[in-house]
Amino acid sequence: MAEFSTNGKAVDMSVLLKHTMFKNPVLVASGTFGYGAEAKNYCDINKLGGIVTKSVSWKPRVGNYPHRIVETASGMLNSIGLANVGVHVFVGEKLPYLAEFDTQIIANIAASSVEEYRDVLEHIEANATKNLAGYEINISCPNVKDGGLSFGTSVERTAELTRALRSATDRLLIMKLTPNVTSVAPFAETVEEAGADAISLINTVVGMAVDHKTRMPRLSTVTGGLSGPAIKPIALAKVYEARKACGLPIIGIGGIVNGLDAAEFLIVGATMVQVGTANFANPHAGIDVVEELERYVHAEKIGSVRELVGSLKVDATLRAQGW
Amino acid sequence: MAEFSTNGKAVDMSVLLKHTMFKNPVLVASGTFGYGAEAKNYCDINKLGGIVTKSVSWKPRVGNYPHRIVETASGMLNSIGLANVGVHVFVGEKLPYLAEFDTQIIANIAASSVEEYRDVLEHIEANATKNLAGYEINISCPNVKDGGLSFGTSVERTAELTRALRSATDRLLIMKLTPNVTSVAPFAETVEEAGADAISLINTVVGMAVDHKTRMPRLSTVTGGLSGPAIKPIALAKVYEARKACGLPIIGIGGIVNGLDAAEFLIVGATMVQVGTANFANPHAGIDVVEELERYVHAEKIGSVRELVGSLKVDATLRAQGW
Amino acid sequence: MDYSSLAQKPLSEVTERTEITDGLVVVTFRNPYIARLARAGQFVNILPRVGAIDPLLRRPFSVYQRSGEAVSVIVQVTGRGTALIAATMPGEMLDVLGPLGQPWKADSTEREAILIIGGVGVASMPLLTEVLKSSGKRIATYYGARSEKLIARHGLEAIEVATDDGSAGFHGTNVALIDQHLSEKRFSNPKLYVCGPTGMMRAAKALAEKYDIPCELSLETEMACGIGICQGCPVVADEATFAKTGKRFRLVCTEGPSFMSNAIEL
């Protein structure tokens, strides 16, 4: 960890989310890293702050018909459709496999009713492994009819779901919010009141691509979710909005490809970050982000990555504008 | 115009918006082309379908303090702050200057109250020039406190404003919608009911950038508006949503840099398009879009660009998915 | 397979660039790891521009040739990614990940191998030919192309050509030609190895059903990762597989790129 030192002291990359310690603030995002089995050939998973697993539902889901992905300007659209092995295979095979790594595991859950969310969470809870740090609740998948977005765009249903899950676990409960709303602030407030430990944002942005040759949509579901560097400015703005709206720790996600991108999210107010799409072109991206962030913290001559969190110098800027 | 011909017949690039004929469906977007004086050195303005002028308000506005722009991945953020000459200089100098060109002019208006919108429109109406085709009403500027976004995020206020302006002109009344809402459909419906002739979308997407060296926001207003190729997938999805929600003609905007981008918007259901940010790197972009679109129409062996509008082959796709 | 040491150095120097014809280029780069491990039918994943975020994703290419530490791919320019890769000059770098996917199942028992190639589908065939030859199979290669100058004969055996424009060989599709030869009973125990455009693959699949012979198809689907972590590259599994395993889709990048024609829908 401590490759660098400041004034003789090591750079401290660890962060604490409520009661849970992460060796660094960099997670890999749900749906972009598999369950570790493939990616471990390309990077030393033990160097990651943690892994957020692909959204799991009660039953296995085969996912959407092809075409599922299309590249766009500095980004991509996907419509995977929450393809996943189902919670039984998840606890039977994936969690035990992931327990071999020295990093935190966060289980991401997607479902279509409060009951299903709760059933899945309880089943995982009953089969928890030693490095299961908690849950990320996906209420923001834009690509399936019942992918939780009906929760993610309703403050009331988000509150109801958060309360129902809060009472089912003492592990970390992280609500993953969508950017596809007029304002993310009411969701951040609600989730805080309802007892979540953190929010993560953003999930993908609704987008679409068309093949001018065939005049057909380039995704089988017509619209899909936009991710990658193209959305980083949107993600930073949402994190900033959420930061002002609530006191919960925030996990920033969207377009991070290097350590400086990660630093930007921390500066705006995120406590941790997730690396998603970047893993596809570079399965080593998560580690690269950790290492560059560590170099940045070192160069900034601060002892701990935590000092970056929320260090945005915004007052002078706004004052000059008379806002 | 008719560089190409299909079966001996010329490619027809003209489009009709209600009662107004445009020589082709390509406009340059508000705030990205000045008032023609600078850009005319780089392109033959008479080849454009039309010019949408920079948002004009009752009084001149000096705009926001620097920094006003920052480049992002395949896009840019701006926070110009509706800097404009005010409606008196607009009708006194800009409109007469623009009247010299053989292309349609659409006056874009931004204001902070129904009364101001109406006053500006009436003042322009009273001083209309021969090629003034109508008005685009900006209710979607994210960069000033009173830039209309309080209208653009409220269905009721949008309806009220549309009605108030409808009764003040027989020229084209185009409402410019924001993508920064959970769903654009209710706005499209409302605007249709209230008597607008068309909708244009999208305006910029709220975004933010941070300088990791200074830890300051890179725009003086902290957040700004994201534009350019990065947002094209978002824009296409919003046009598609609006197309399903209302019967009004749509003017598609967002990330168009070439004729094939424009074709994609028409296929999804737009009747016309606007070229914005692309003008900055290439002040000839509007013409390039017209010419490439014309070549595309020719290659598709259709007689008129109008045949593209809404020609998306979506049913088979969705049926395969069981949606 | 443990990539951890080597796959972290995907930067490979281009050593040669040969234009076969306009828009069809063989690009050779130095990558000892891939050169050593790649097997016939596997692919590499190349980032169009080193260090760039646009284009964002890698492009997959079959391993076309290798010799010593050099690996070649044959690139047909179809869009901006292939245009950039095809324009890479000797001395410049490419960011290459691989070898990926499963090899051709060339160790099956049939004594005859019919290679059916459409256009740039030739890419995996020289290595396949090598393997088949070394195990003593009789090889017949049916190579369909739009015109003669698009044909890359290197490393192939017993080539019958079919061109759309009749500029060489049979005037028509290669599948029609094989159909004729199969009906003339020129083969007794053949297996089909097929790579080409979807239309040709469908015709080959139908041919295999008609004559009841095994048929392996090498597929192309859009890929975000190429290593099984995005789920972006599925092909539809046939009904029998679905009924048996509940798997509606199979991943082209890790389970493929080649599949037996009766295991998938096209």
Add this chain to the structure above:
Amino acid sequence: MDYSSLAQKPLSEVTERTEITDGLVVVTFRNPYIARLARAGQFVNILPRVGAIDPLLRRPFSVYQRSGEAVSVIVQVTGRGTALIAATMPGEMLDVLGPLGQPWKADSTEREAILIIGGVGVASMPLLTEVLKSSGKRIATYYGARSEKLIARHGLEAIEVATDDGSAGFHGTNVALIDQHLSEKRFSNPKLYVCGPTGMMRAAKALAEKYDIPCELSLETEMACGIGICQGCPVVADEATFAKTGKRFRLVCTEGPSFMSNAIEL
């Protein structure tokens, strides 16, 4: 000024590339139009990668030198755009628009010209020197740089060097040196022409006020268009201008890049 015929062909072939030191490169390209029209203090706007959408915007560079149909810019690498432009090799193309902006107001009446240069602010000074010489002004050049090897003397006259590290000339800032020389009354009727980092420009503006001498500053602001259509590049106008004209801001791309120091706030 009518660009319509020529400015539509911004593609310019790079003919020479000279590295002054690590990260400081002179790039020369062929563009007869710009070579003919450019005046001292104007700039060109260069797209980092021909045809690419990322990086999206052009980068502004002062016209450094010209000869015949060739135009040179001096590029200091500070980010991804300048890195790409500085790496362009002879034979490759650049997409260049210009000349843009207003020239230095070198025709003012003062008999002495004090050129104050900080780092890559040297870029517009050789052409300025040419103009000043041809109108018979006495020139004194104060060139501040981090170290000696970053100094590009070409086309300058009567250079006094100041380096941060003392590796050459005066050990300190060039503004401190001029202050000393002004206080020693070495000049009787000078005008300051200044280009360099903001801190140096502020110091020069203060110096001009202290000695009550005219001072022209060449500014750098982020630009999306460079031609006056985006309103992205403002500098704050001084209170007097604001009171008189209602203009709070002035556009650096079309009204500048140089402004009299008392007309703006820094």
